Amino acid sequence: MTSQTDLAALLCSRLCHDMLSPVGALSNGLELLADETDAEMRERCIELLEQSAKISTDKLKFFRLAFGAAGGFGENVPVEEAQEVIGALAADAKRVEVNWALADSTLPKPAVKVMLNLAQIALDALVRGGTLDIGAEKREGNIEIVARAAGQRIAFDETIGQALQGELADSDISSRTAAAHMIALVAGEMGGGLQYAVSDDALVLGAVLPEPEGMIG
Numbered sequence: 001m002t003s004q005t006d007l008a009a010l011l012c013s014r015l016c017h018d019m020l021s022p023v024g025a026l027s028n029g030l031e032l033l034a035d036e037t038d039a040e041m042r043e044r045c046i047e048l049l050e051q052s053a054k055i056s057t058d059k060l061k062f063f064r065l066a067f068g069a070a071g072g073f074g075e076n077v078p079v080e081e082a083q084e085v086i087g088a089l090a091a092d093a094k095r096v097e098v099n100w101a102l103a104d105s106t107l108p109k110p111a112v113k114v115m116l117n118l119a120q121i122a123l124d125a126l127v128r129g130g131t132l133d134i135g136a137e138k139r140e141g142n143i144e145i146v147a148r149a150a151g152q153r154i155a156f157d158e159t160i161g162q163a164l165q166g167e168l169a170d171s172d173i174s175s176r177t178a179a180a181h182m183i184a185l186v187a188g189e190m191g192g193g194l195q196y197a198v199s200d201d202a203l204v205l206g207a208v209l210p211e212p213e214g215m216i217g
Contacts, residue, residue, distance in 0.1 A: 006173075007173075007178060007181065007182060007185075010173065010174065010175045010178035010181075011067055011175075011178050011179065011182065013175035013178075014175040014176070014178055014179060015063055015067070017175060018059055018063075019056065019059060019060075022052045022053075022055040022056040022059065023052075023056055025048065025052040026049060026052045026053060026056065029045050029048050029049040029052060030049065032045050033045040033046070033049070054088075054092070055092050058085065058088035058089055058092055059089070061084070061085045061088070062085040062086075062088075062089055062116065062120070065077070065081060065082065065085055065112060065113070065116055066085075066113055066116040066117050066120065066179070067113070067179070067182070075108060075109060075212070076106035076107060076108055076109070077106060077107060077108075077109055077112045078105065078106055079102045079104065079105060079106060079107060079112075079136070080105075081112075082107075082112055082115060082116055082119075083100055083102075085116065086098060086116065086119045086120075086123070086132075086134065089120070089123060090123060090132060093123060093126070094129070095126075095128070095129025095130075096123065096126050096129055096130060096131070096132055097130075097131045097132070098131075098132045098133075098134065099131060099132070099133045099134070100133075100134055100135070101133070101134070101135035101136075101137075102134075102135065102136050102137075103136065103137035103138065104136070104137065104138055107136060107143065108143070108211070108212050110186050110189075110190055110209070110212075111136070111143045111145065111207075111209055113182075113183060113186055114145060114183045114186055114187060114194075114207050114209065115134065115136055115145045115147070115207075117179050117180070117182070117183045118134075118145060118146075118147040118183070118194075118205040118206075118207065119132065119134050119147045120179070121147070121156075121160060121179070121180065121203075121205060122134075122147040122148065122149035122203055122205055123149065124155070125149045125151075125154045125155050125156045125203045126149050126151045126154070127151075127153060127155045128151055128152045128153045129151055129152075130149060130150050130151020130152065131148075131149075131150050131151070132147070132148070132149055133146075133147070133148040133150070134146070134147050134148075138211060141210060141211055142192070142208050142209060142210055142211065143192075143207075143208075143209045143210075143211055144206070144207070144208055144209075145206065145207040145208075145209070146204065146205065146206045146207075147204075147205045147206075148202065148203070148204045148205070149202065149203040150201060150202045150203075151201065152201065153200070153201075154198060154199070154200060154201060154202060154203050156198050156203050157176065157177075158198075159172060159176070159177050160176070160177055160180045161180075161196045161198070162177075163177040163180035163181045163184060164180045164183070164184055164194045164195075164196055164205070165184065165193075165194060165195070165196070166184045166188065168181065183207075187207055187209055190209045190210055190212070191209075191210045192207060192208050192209035192210055193207070193208060194206065194207050195207075
């Protein structure tokens, strides 16, 4: 079984991979700005720096909630926090419309981690743009979560699906599948499970998670 240390290392690799492009763009932009004397080009450099800084900030906010301890919150996280980070990532990705159907104002931290990671997987599948529908509600002692990506072309690695369902061999878990493996562990620890279905124009990801004891009501 993949150890907690190995999983942490893979998630760090994922974070570094995703941050490399916007942070690298910041570094390159600063170098160009230092040497540029044309006023119009300097203005363009500043615009690119602002864009890269925003993308970097959006990604870090996502990682904090999706992978971190989110220490600034209690046992529950306001759903607005999840909406904000996913909305920002979708805006950075361009050509993606996000629709929300959230029945509650807060969700337990583990459920938010699951929802954010499912949303990110669905967003990554929309390589040509499309719609991202995200819903969550508490029903009969369970928290039901769904993320649906619909577009002209869906890009989905089946190994991610295997990781979601706990069917991926430890030797095949990589930085690409680590997030899916992590939320599969989270769901399993809660006594729940994850599902997915994919076609040429849609990807549906779902989770059924029992509400933590003391929060049912």
